[in-house]
Amino acid sequence: MTKGQPVPDTTAASRHTRQREVIAQVLSAAEGPLTAPELLSRAQLRLPGLGSATVYRTLKLLQEQGEALAVNLDGEPRYEASGRxxxxxxxxxxxxxxxxxxxxxxxxxxxxxxxxxxxxxxxxxxxxxxxxxxxxxxxx
CATH class of the missing domain: 3.30.1490 (Dna Ligase; domain 1)
Structure with missing residues (x-):
């Protein structure tokens, strides 16, 4: 990197990973809000090896960016794509x-x-x- 060039942003918020893409796609395709375990199970069909910690981190990030919403039903958090x-x-x-x-x-x-x-x-x-x-x- 030469002097004067901007330093690339490598924060999680700026990266569009395959995991994030799959999780967002599963949320968008769902008929209704999903629990994190339901989301993990569906996402693992597309991306075997995906872990629950990644799902929770990604859900938090998607909520912070306004791409997902948490819905509390019967005391259990569920997640859905925003903009519906x-x-x-x-x-x-x-x-x-x-x-x-x-x-x-x-x-x-x-x-x-x-x-x-x-x-x-x-x-x-x-x-x-x-x-x-x-x-x-x-x-x-």
Whole structure:
């Protein structure tokens, strides 16, 4: 390197590794938010040998960069790609999978004031039941 040239940035935030690419692709392709172990399992199908520490570090980095969001469902953190707009989640009680649903079951605009002076800024809804696959294979 000659004098006066900028020093290359070698921080994790500036590197686009194969691991990061695969993890981001898995998040983008998922039907809903994934737990870190679910993400690891799916990513290992594309990249055998990927470790859980790499998944957790990459999730933290993707969140810091605004590329992924953490969603807390039933006390468990799940992760999804950002930029999906307003949506909610459906948690299947039979298989445990969580799906994103694009329709909003609550007509609740920001700024709505509830009795007592509660001003709504945003809302989250999680619906629980059986996904289409589980509903077709089990009786109610």
């Amino acid at each position: 707009g307003h949506h909610h989640h459906f948690s299947c009680r039979s298989c445990g999978r969580v799906f994103s649903i694009q329709s909003c079951p609550v007509a609740l605009p920001s700024g709505t004031v509830y009795p007592g002076g509660f001003v709504v800024e945003e809302h989250e809804v999680t619906l629980y039941g059986r996904c289409p696959q589980c509903a077709s294979t089990t009786a109610p």
